[in-house]
Amino acid sequence: MTLELHRNVFSEMGCPCEISIYANSAKAAREAFALGEEEAGRLDRKYSHYRSDSWLASFQERASQSGGAEADAETAVLLDYAQSLFEFSNGSFDITMRPLTALWDAVRAIPSPEQIGDILGRIGWHRVFWDGQVLSMPPGMTLDLGGLVKEYAADRIAGLLRQAGFRHGFVDLGGDFHFLGPHPDGSPWRVGIRNPSARNAALAEISIGSGGLASSGDYERCTEINGRRYSHLIDARTGWPVESDHDAGLSAVSVTAPTCLVAGSVATIAMLHQGARAKAFLENSGLAWMSVARSGSIEGAIQ
């Protein structure tokens, strides 16, 4: 039996995805791909906020009624995790901030302070009651797990593949990676980090054998209003997007961690911090990271 690398490219959760694994046969690889795609689809159907028929949509509806809604085990841990992130980021990262994102997405002009203030008065994880089992929230409030689910899905699929006996390969869900293990000869995978200003040019290469790798950057989506760039990343405390006009501002951060979920959260919080605070935050975390400033300068070392 010889292990050969099999590659599968597909689209899920609104982004290009890839599963690459070493398998004994094309059949074994196909089974792995099916397992992965099915799981990505399941999580998208369950947690997507784009789908009005998603499980999440009905869950939050029940949570807005008196008595609240009981979460299943998977959702309970995701909510626990979201709560930890809310505390860890001092409220900048908040899964109830969807209306803010929608406001900034919709307008072609800077929203008025009244518009922002109105929304800030209606959102916020601190207004939610969550005891680890039952979620209860004010009517009209919504949950957006978009900042967590793709990363979790990468981890989860990698976990399923490991359970199925695969040890060498990776899962990539639109730039959120989980590496099951290095190539069979022990050599690491090499991943190019894109240049934020020239999308297809790789700016740096990261070597990684196992664990999660995630990036957060404003090259994904960006709004330009009156000649100023506004990131899609919005600070839930202020209601304003992260300003990334200064040269010293960060345009992208990549982080590696034992899980993609943690890597993604840390990268996002670093982007929300911006500047010197971001660097101190990343250095404090103990994780490996790399940041690209708007000026193009690169800091940090992943390997």
Next chain:
Amino acid sequence: MAPGQRAEAAAATDSKMERYSKAIRSLLATSLGLPGMQDLLAKELPEEGADYRYTFYDEDPIPQNRLAFGDPRRYEIESHQFRVVKNIDDSYGLELNFQHETMSGSSPWYAVPGPDGPLQVMSGATIRERRNQADAGVRFLRGDWSHHAAVGYSSENDYVARYGSYSVELESADGLRVTSWGVSYSNDEVTPTDAREFGRVESADRDALSGSLSVTQVLSRNTVLQGGVSLTRQSGFLSDPYKLVWIGGAVIAENRPDERRMLTWTARLRHFVEGPEAALSMDYRYFRDDWDVAAHTLDISWKQPIGETWEVIPSVRYHAQSAPDFYAPYFLSQPGGIHWSSDYRLGTFGALSYRLHARLKGEKWSLSMGAEYYDSDESLALATPHFDSPGLVSFWRLSAALRFLY
């Protein structure tokens, strides 16, 4: 180990985890609680780094009321240990250890009858010796299997030891259990100093072969239990060539059996305590051999982080053992069997040791300091000893260690 449960339990023990800030460890622990995440933490080689450790070991002098004659000052050992771990790639790692020790002091020879029990005779001259030890190991990962092989060599002026070991570890599909098997072999050669002058054996050797099995099971989010058993067979010259026995007024060399089969059971519990975010360890060991020696050892430690950079680890250890039939501090007449020993280390006794370690962690380094006081006494034994063993030792051990991560 692997799963979500692992993150918390391991947070205090796994050096890789320790590198992460407390907030990151807590996020990881939560994220690993998600279903299907149990298998995620792929096996990793130990972290690369270099260590230096200095240890000063100082035995208390033998009390005058237990001394017949000889120098009351006992052993003092200074030891320098160096360790380097270097990973070649993601699946191969090398480790090198070197240790240099200097020993001085006098050691217990034999005991004689005294008015209130046996009295210890110590060697007169101060012994000064050096010991050097080097070993090298390779660790490699293959799928779920992790292999480790090592060889080593230790040399002092009257003793040479060569040894080798191989062990393999397998993680279960659910990541909740790790099983490991190991074998080790050693061949020692002893060439006592002043052999002719003191009628000691001129040269002798001994072998030891040992096999072990252990199973580590994650019981819950915060608790890990390990059970293990090991079997060892020693053969050859198992006596200490410097130890003597007083038999009816004559003093002759001790004579132990030339074979010994030993069985050890161990149980280790690691529990992460959420409130203080501390790790509690409880280790129990039961030992039994065909010389009829039985021993129980219980070790309890508490690892308490203080802030992000400090860690304090108080611990206490209790040990109790029973003596073989051929042990007595002295023999008034020729013993019935053909074996005899008055080495206090084979007597019935109990011992308590108290330790305190503190560790300061930087981003790429850590500094540890530790102190231990050990006291052994007949009164601490589980069974009532038939004899007093005047050579029973108490000592201080102080250590300082510096560690660098690449």
